[in-house]
Amino acid sequence: MHGLAGISLRDLGQQVGLRAQSLYSYFPSKQAIYDAMFRQGYEQFIAEAATDTPSDNSDVRAEALAGVLAFFDFCTADQARYQLLFQRVVPDFEPSPTSMAVAVDAYARTVGRLAVVAAADQADLDLWTAVVTGLVDQQWSNDPGGTRWRDLVPRAVDMLLDEQRRRRS
Amino acid sequence: MHGLAGISLRDLGQQVGLRAQSLYSYFPSKQAIYDAMFRQGYEQFIAEAATDTPSDNSDVRAEALAGVLAFFDFCTADQARYQLLFQRVVPDFEPSPTSMAVAVDAYARTVGRLAVVAAADQADLDLWTAVVTGLVDQQWSNDPGGTRWRDLVPRAVDMLLDEQRRRRS
DNA sequence: GTCTATATTCTGATAGAC
DNA sequence: GTCTATCAGAATATAGAC
Numbered sequence: 001m002h003g004l005a006g007i008s009l010r011d012l013g014q015q016v017g018l019r020a021q022s023l024y025s026y027f028p029s030k031q032a033i034y035d036a037m038f039r040q041g042y043e044q045f046i047a048e049a050a051t052d053t054p055s056d057n058s059d060v061r062a063e064a065l066a067g068v069l070a071f072f073d074f075c076t077a078d079q080a081r082y083q084l085l086f087q088r089v090v091p092d093f094e095p096s097p098t099s100m101a102v103a104v105d106a107y108a109r110t111v112g113r114l115a116v117v118a119a120a121d122q123a124d125l126d127l128w129t130a131v132v133t134g135l136v137d138q139q140w141s142n143d144p145g146g147t148r149w150r151d152l153v154p155r156a157v158d159m160l161l162d163e164q165r166r167r168r169s
Numbered sequence: 170m171h172g173l174a175g176i177s178l179r180d181l182g183q184q185v186g187l188r189a190q191s192l193y194s195y196f197p198s199k200q201a202i203y204d205a206m207f208r209q210g211y212e213q214f215i216a217e218a219a220t221d222t223p224s225d226n227s228d229v230r231a232e233a234l235a236g237v238l239a240f241f242d243f244c245t246a247d248q249a250r251y252q253l254l255f256q257r258v259v260p261d262f263e264p265s266p267t268s269m270a271v272a273v274d275a276y277a278r279t280v281g282r283l284a285v286v287a288a289a290d291q292a293d294l295d296l297w298t299a300v301v302t303g304l305v306d307q308q309w310s311n312d313p314g315g316t317r318w319r320d321l322v323p324r325a326v327d328m329l330l331d332e333q334r335r336r337r338s
Numbered sequence: 339g340t341c342t343a344t345a346t347t348c349t350g351a352t353a354g355a356c
Numbered sequence: 357g358t359c360t361a362t363c364a365g366a367a368t369a370t371a372g373a374c
């Protein structure tokens with residue numbers, strides 16, 4: 001299977017050079033492993049966003065484009081991570097409150113950044129997330145490793161910015 | 170598990186009032202069941218698209234909106250079908266040539282309809298598919314059964330049409 | 339701290355009674 | 357045509373040797 005949902009503890013142990021049973025010295029259950037990966041993924045996301053160029057509002061378009069491209073590349077760098085963090089394909093996995101807090105924090109930071117350059121209300125934001133994750137999903141589904149949908153990111157950002165500018169006037 | 174990937178033959182048999190073993194009177198393997206569902210799904214898709222109002226080009230915007238809404242509702246009506254037809258979450262499933270031909274036919278029809286009202290080249294089409302499937306995915310992931318992203322479809326269609334009109338001038 | 343051995347449960351699939 | 361009985365393998369997880 002391609003994707004995170006079909007990875008067994010045997011597979012996972014093999015990738016780290018251990019037998020499946022040895023993983024229980026580090027985690028009490030498979031769900032706990034998912035939870036640690038979930039939390040670590042959002043911590044990576046926050047850490048990576050922090051290295052982006054700070055906002056000085058000089059060029060809204062360039063800033064939005066850079067932010068979306070960074071997010072796109074983060075999502076397409078690791079399919080298992082993307083599925084765990086942003087899709088819902090892992091069987092019966094529910095993040096712990098601690099890990100969920102990290103995810104909420106990451107989401108709030110992203111919303112805050114996007115509010116500066118573009119999105120005003122929840123509907124605006126929902127449209128942005130749909131377009132950007134739609135591009136990511138198509139890239140994974142139909143051209144993994146390529147740039148067919150990544151190349152459309154500038155067009156999509158312009159489209160979204162134009163739509164919102166037109167909407168305010 | 171939510172979704173198609175985790176459904177066993179026992180689950181599937183129970184939903185149709187049979188034991189898992191009895192399914193083998195109708196299908197030689199689980200993959201064959203997936204294949205039949207895949208083909209039937211695309212046949213439903215083609216049949217439903219055929220009932221839509223024919224294109225007379227009188228109102229491009231209304232026509233595009235109706236088409237996208239119909240597609241959106243088709244995708245959000247049945248999660249298992251959506252995952253099987255448009256996502257890639259089923260373990261090791263590869264459609265048979267016969268079923269794949271139905272899918273290719275359905276795709277060609279959709280492209281043909283969209284070409285009339287909007288998309289001109291492959292990149293245009295890719296942008297449409299990314300936006301529409303992005304809306305569907307967000308609806309399933311974050312508001313299943315609701316209309317939070319469905320309500321954004323008119324905005325998205327206008328946005329795409331405007332972007333393409335502006336691009337041609 | 340990692341291993342072997344094992345328990346338990348679930349999976350897809352087959353054989354054969356009726 | 358659907359059932360019961362059963363198989364072989366893989367899944368998560370535990371116990372205990374070293």
